[in-house]
Amino acid sequence: MRIDIVSIFPEYLAALDLSLVGKARVAGLLDLRVHDLRDWTTDRHRTVDDTPFGGGAGMVMRPDVWGQAIDELTSTGPAHLVVPTPSGTTFTQRTAEALATEDQLVFACGRYEGIDARVAEHYRAAGHRVSEVSIGDYVLNGGEVASLVMVEAVARLLPGVIGNPESLVEESHGAAGLLEYPVYTKPPVWSGLEVPDVLLSGHHAKIRRWRRDRALEKTAARRPDLIEALEVSTLDKHDRAF
Numbered sequence: 001m002r003i004d005i006v007s008i009f010p011e012y013l014a015a016l017d018l019s020l021v022g023k024a025r026v027a028g029l030l031d032l033r034v035h036d037l038r039d040w041t042t043d044r045h046r047t048v049d050d051t052p053f054g055g056g057a058g059m060v061m062r063p064d065v066w067g068q069a070i071d072e073l074t075s076t077g078p079a080h081l082v083v084p085t086p087s088g089t090t091f092t093q094r095t096a097e098a099l100a101t102e103d104q105l106v107f108a109c110g111r112y113e114g115i116d117a118r119v120a121e122h123y124r125a126a127g128h129r130v131s132e133v134s135i136g137d138y139v140l141n142g143g144e145v146a147s148l149v150m151v152e153a154v155a156r157l158l159p160g161v162i163g164n165p166e167s168l169v170e171e172s173h174g175a176a177g178l179l180e181y182p183v184y185t186k187p188p189v190w191s192g193l194e195v196p197d198v199l200l201s202g203h204h205a206k207i208r209r210w211r212r213d214r215a216l217e218k219t220a221a222r223r224p225d226l227i228e229a230l231e232v233s234t235l236d237k238h239d240r241a242f
């Protein structure tokens with residue numbers, strides 16, 4: 001997969017040189033390129049914004065500069081344009097799973113009051129998939145942090161990036177559709193608190209059952225909406241009695 005991220009603060013994306021995503025890039029599992037939007041400006045001040053039509057506070061990012069950038073970056077084949085925005089649809093694990101199937105993603109990081117609406121409109125009309133996506137209901141200064149979140153969520157789903165793909169199933173919001181069970185490691189007693197006996201029993205069936213019960217319990221308590229969304233077919237008779 002190729003991922004392009006365009007921003008006026010490309011250094012904000014330096015975290016993608018590190019850890020899991022950084023290793024995937026070095027291993028050739030992910031072709032990730034970060035770009036400075038100002039590289040597509042033509043004036044001496046490298047201007048990327050202007051005042052909003054209709055008035056109002058702040059500045060809007062110009063469609064012509066974005067158009068030059070996105071045209072160049074999508075010139076080699078079908079690309080999915082992802083526009084992080086607080087007014088977008090909510091990003092979930094399902095979104096990450098869908099994006100992870102694409103050949104190329106182009107993240108357009110907006111700043112100021114956002115990107116001229118004609119950019120998304122133009123690329124939809126040109127036949128590109130365009131997703132305007134929010135990572136949540138709070139205030140950020142731009143799309144860079146959201147792009148970091150989404151790129152990490154997508155990259156870890158790519159083949160070979162996570163050492164043990166089985167772990168993707170039991171993570172919160174993973175394939176099991178539940179929040180993850182509590183985890184423990186050495187020492188067996190810490191701060192007067194003991195590890196649940198079942199985890200020391202070596203009885204793998206009981207351990208699996210205990211973990212499933214704790215995941216159901218935590219999900220029911222914190223995210224009843226996820227319980228509602230569970231496919232009944234994925235529940236066994238013990239779950240139903242739970």
Ligand SMILES: Nc1ccc2ncsc2c1
Pocket residue numbers: 084085086133134135136137138139140141142143146
């Ligand atoms: N303020 C804000 C909130 C959510 C969000 N998601 C993607 S960009 C963005 C910006």
